Amino acid sequence: MACFNPRSDEALLSCAQMAAADRAAMSMGHFGEDLMEAAGMGVAQLALARTGIRRVLVLCGPGNNGGDGWVAARYLREAGCDVHVVFEGDVSALKGDAFTMARRYDGMTSAYDPSLLDDVDLVIDALFGAGLRGPLRGRAQQMVMDANRCNAFRLAVDVPSGLSGDTGQAEEAVFQADLTVTFFRKKPGHVLVPGRYHCGRVVVHDIGIPACVLDHIAPLAFENSPNLWRSHWPRKVPSNHKYQHGSVLVLGGRPPALGASRMTARAALRMGAGVVTLASPSDGYAIQAGALDEVMVAPYDNDSELGALMADRRRTVLAVGPGAGVGEALRRQVHLALAQKKPVVLDADALTSFEGQADALFAAIQSDVVMTPHGGEFQRVFGTQETAPDQTDGKLAITRAAAYRAGAILVHKGPDTVIAAPDGCAVIETAAPPDLATAGSGDVLAGCVAGLLAQGMPAMAAACCAVWSHGAAARNSGRGLVAGDLIAALPVISKEMELGLKSSVFR
Ligand SMILES: NC(=O)C1=CN([C@@H]2O[C@H](COP(=O)(O)OP(=O)(O)OC[C@H]3O[C@@H](n4cnc5c(N)ncnc54)[C@H](O)[C@@H]3O)[C@@H](O)[C@H]2O)[C@@H](O)CC1
Numbered sequence: 001m002a003c004f005n006p007r008s009d010e011a012l013l014s015c016a017q018m019a020a021a022d023r024a025a026m027s028m029g030h031f032g033e034d035l036m037e038a039a040g041m042g043v044a045q046l047a048l049a050r051t052g053i054r055r056v057l058v059l060c061g062p063g064n065n066g067g068d069g070w071v072a073a074r075y076l077r078e079a080g081c082d083v084h085v086v087f088e089g090d091v092s093a094l095k096g097d098a099f100t101m102a103r104r105y106d107g108m109t110s111a112y113d114p115s116l117l118d119d120v121d122l123v124i125d126a127l128f129g130a131g132l133r134g135p136l137r138g139r140a141q142q143m144v145m146d147a148n149r150c151n152a153f154r155l156a157v158d159v160p161s162g163l164s165g166d167t168g169q170a171e172e173a174v175f176q177a178d179l180t181v182t183f184f185r186k187k188p189g190h191v192l193v194p195g196r197y198h199c200g201r202v203v204v205h206d207i208g209i210p211a212c213v214l215d216h217i218a219p220l221a222f223e224n225s226p227n228l229w230r231s232h233w234p235r236k237v238p239s240n241h242k243y244q245h246g247s248v249l250v251l252g253g254r255p256p257a258l259g260a261s262r263m264t265a266r267a268a269l270r271m272g273a274g275v276v277t278l279a280s281p282s283d284g285y286a287i288q289a290g291a292l293d294e295v296m297v298a299p300y301d302n303d304s305e306l307g308a309l310m311a312d313r314r315r316t317v318l319a320v321g322p323g324a325g326v327g328e329a330l331r332r333q334v335h336l337a338l339a340q341k342k343p344v345v346l347d348a349d350a351l352t353s354f355e356g357q358a359d360a361l362f363a364a365i366q367s368d369v370v371m372t373p374h375g376g377e378f379q380r381v382f383g384t385q386e387t388a389p390d391q392t393d394g395k396l397a398i399t400r401a402a403a404y405r406a407g408a409i410l411v412h413k414g415p416d417t418v419i420a421a422p423d424g425c426a427v428i429e430t431a432a433p434p435d436l437a438t439a440g441s442g443d444v445l446a447g448c449v450a451g452l453l454a455q456g457m458p459a460m461a462a463a464c465c466a467v468w469s470h471g472a473a474a475r476n477s478g479r480g481l482v483a484g485d486l487i488a489a490l491p492v493i494s495k496e497m498e499l500g501l502k503s504s505v506f507r
């Protein structure tokens, strides 16, 4: 599947891509000065949308981020605010549009003094944005740390100073924004952790760059939303029989984790698969069969019998890992599953079992495979090799590198789940609540992916849809949520999404 629509609102642009969008807009006749004017005006408008903003301190840096700050300062002053700009250095040394904008501002300006923060209602951070390299030092660091301690509302222009727009990684001192106003499209740093926690609310302000510039930039990162994969949502044809709605085989777990595979199986059914079978070792059959109604349970005694269950042509998707027990036996069973050349979901123990021997796993992949590791499992599979991705590149880059290396879709779970395909296409989930960090939650997610694959959804779309549905199911509940609640909520989420698709709620 090609990556998602480059023009979509959900596209995330790296700092370099944003600069390319800027250049492309200028080559189409837009003036850089106009873009900066629109950016600074947007910042001022969003600041003025708050009540009680009278005294404003604008911290301006040496580049174009500072340029936006000078524009915002001018508009806020014109709107009647008491504005003071802090600028370290000589204004005449500024370059290009930032110089022009600084000249157009004729209010109070001075170097930094901590007393300037006394009694201000709003602090605007226009120190550094997309052009930041490395940590804040000296005065900039002091300003940010002092601003973080004051009681004023904190607004960051484009990216909070101290934060990488590309990776979401924070330096020691980072402006702690209540509101971040960015332009045209968000950046990965706004949605990845910890960046997201420093941005407060993020508003994307339109500064007049036409969306068509994205056709050439071809963004490969997106914020998860039904808008991305709605066209792949499986429709149920009234005349279909249950096998045409997809059939999943889940490898049954072993004591003491029998329940994990049951949850995977039930989630696959609740996500819409027509038939789900749990392949259970014979010694656990009675327990599994007694605990499941709609899921069929098929016993097996050895790999050959399990292989026959997996090979059954009616079963189109295999899910392996939850509660399955780390070790050589599971490694064999994973190879058995991959040899079927059917779509396979690998989770939990199926991944951990390949710690230190991941290349053997990757070499066996011949079909669509979706791996769903949490951070620890990811580290075990991808972090112990010489080719381990560099953690300082951030979660987006390391997950992409892992997907490329594995030749599989990677669902790297966490508060900022990153879903990446081998071709570099990546999606970041931003709306999953912390209540999802509960026992069995991952088993449910694996089942959701399998259920959607079984209904014919392309693997990347299925992974994104599963992650979104899983998060939406959790948002229906709250503290005390247990994994079974997620399973129960899935049909309602699907219904709401179908209604949303019809009424274009998600457009
Ligand atoms: N489409 C665009 O690209 C637009 C960009 N705009 C603004 O332009 C910004 C990007 O401007 P720039 O590329 O000039 O970058 P910045 O203004 O973010 O920073 C660049 C300046 O900071 C210095 N610097 C970088 N890291 C430093 C550090 N750790 N310590 C001290 N100094 C450091 C650099 O030497 C350079 O002088 C965006 O964040 C946005 O606010 C807007 O004007 C609207 C349009």
Ligand SMILES: [K+]
Binding pocket: 065, 125, 126, 127, 128, 129, 156, 157, 158, 159, 160, 161
């Ligand atoms: K900033």
